[in-house]
Amino acid sequence: MSTQGRGLHGHVLDILGPEITAGEYPPGSVLRTDELAHRFDVSRSVMREVVRVLESMRLVESRRRVGVTVLPICEWNVYDPQVIRWRLAGADRPRQLRSLTVLRSAIEPVAAGLAARNATAEQCAELTECALGMVAHSRGQQLEAYLVHDMAFHRVVLTASGNEMFARLGDVVAEVLAGRTHHDVMFDDPDPAAVTLHVQVAEAVRERDAARAEELTRQITVGALQELDILAPRVEF
Amino acid sequence: MSTQGRGLHGHVLDILGPEITAGEYPPGSVLRTDELAHRFDVSRSVMREVVRVLESMRLVESRRRVGVTVLPICEWNVYDPQVIRWRLAGADRPRQLRSLTVLRSAIEPVAAGLAARNATAEQCAELTECALGMVAHSRGQQLEAYLVHDMAFHRVVLTASGNEMFARLGDVVAEVLAGRTHHDVMFDDPDPAAVTLHVQVAEAVRERDAARAEELTRQITVGALQELDILAPRVEF
DNA sequence: TCTCTTGAAAACGTCTTACTAATGGGCTTC
DNA sequence: GAAGCCCATTAGTAAGACGTTTTCAAGAGA
8 A cells, every 4th residue: 555656756756755764875975856857767757756755755855066965864754654754664663653652652642631622423433333343353263343433532532633734644554554464463352451452442522521531541552662662662762 | 934945845834834834715715726836926837836735734635627615614733833823823813722721731731741751851941941940930020931931841841742643733832822822811910729739739740740740730720721711702603 | 376268968847749548428229 | 237348537657958056275365
């Protein structure tokens, strides 16, 4: 599921983007538009469009007489979904997974609290449905079905918060959850305690108990962090 | 401080981007590359590069035989610093300011907690210095000088957290703080309670008291939210 | 020898033109 | 009325020429 297989432009981006985010060109490296165009066998026009996009992601900077310079990580637009996908697919996947999980631990509890205030009746119903789906598939090697409901659950919470910045993290959280199931070691069945917590969050939101929804969600994210510490301890801090 | 006045490309972007984020073209509106090129008096090449960048921000989508379609807000990359700047400069500034402040209230307490664990001795010193600077300029119409130290304080906390996702929000927080001082009604002097809280956060971080740093920062952000409610109640939720 | 000036080379920036390709809508046909 | 074909439309790609800025080095002068 690359972003835009459409067009030569998207194709080149799908190769060059991951290379840069993987750190194959150290910060300060200089690429030449013409060379890249030749390498990918595309016209300079196409190559220029690719560079423009990379530039808007702050992965590179283009300067006259110098070339296309790779920027240090601290400059990157690390919230760009495309950049996140590239990094998750690449070498510093563990690091990215950790920073995203920490991000979740900050965002989701607050989002859940807001959801308890702002969720529509329909969203409350969706939430309950997702939680029940998680329960239903929590035993007997049904990780895929479980994952679907888990992703949906968190997406509904973030959307129901009513804050667009939170809502936009739905995709990111989904990828983190999917990553946990697909790439990393995952226990045969999800932690029963976590399943229960999801059900309780749905309850709390339905009952408009913001404080409880927040606290329960905090427990979920703390659990996710601990799980990460067990599987891949001390990758960064 | 527009992103890149460099080049025709940047110039067109600085006009078209704000127009789109201001909602001047309702979602589903169709723009034609040729028309835009003619309107801005640039070549189609330049216009195509602009469209590519807008596309990477998910503000528009380009399809053959159709044109450049404006996407609904829910598709936008709302974490793109450029998009944030455009929106802050435009019509839905209040809405953007509110969602960013809510975001702050989720992120900063957690970041402060992490900072208490991870901050270097140098960062602790910087933090104290910033807090003292805030105190020094907290009375007598020195809002500008106060703002400088306030922005620096929060940037250091976010950086010291050691999480790159948090660190990258330094600019955003700075713009929110600057916006509060410059564009919105601001009391003559900053709230003394807030000043004290900053000093205490610096203390807590220095003493490695994560829980206290988190709780104190939570009070700061809650204050910011309340302030927003007083100045511009009920803009969205 | 050091500095300042000047010039040229290098790389991106822009424009133009031509051509290709896909796709949505209208037209025809059954 | 439905299905399928055809074409106008608009973006996608390519190639080449020229402009512009920036850097760096060579040369002139002190």
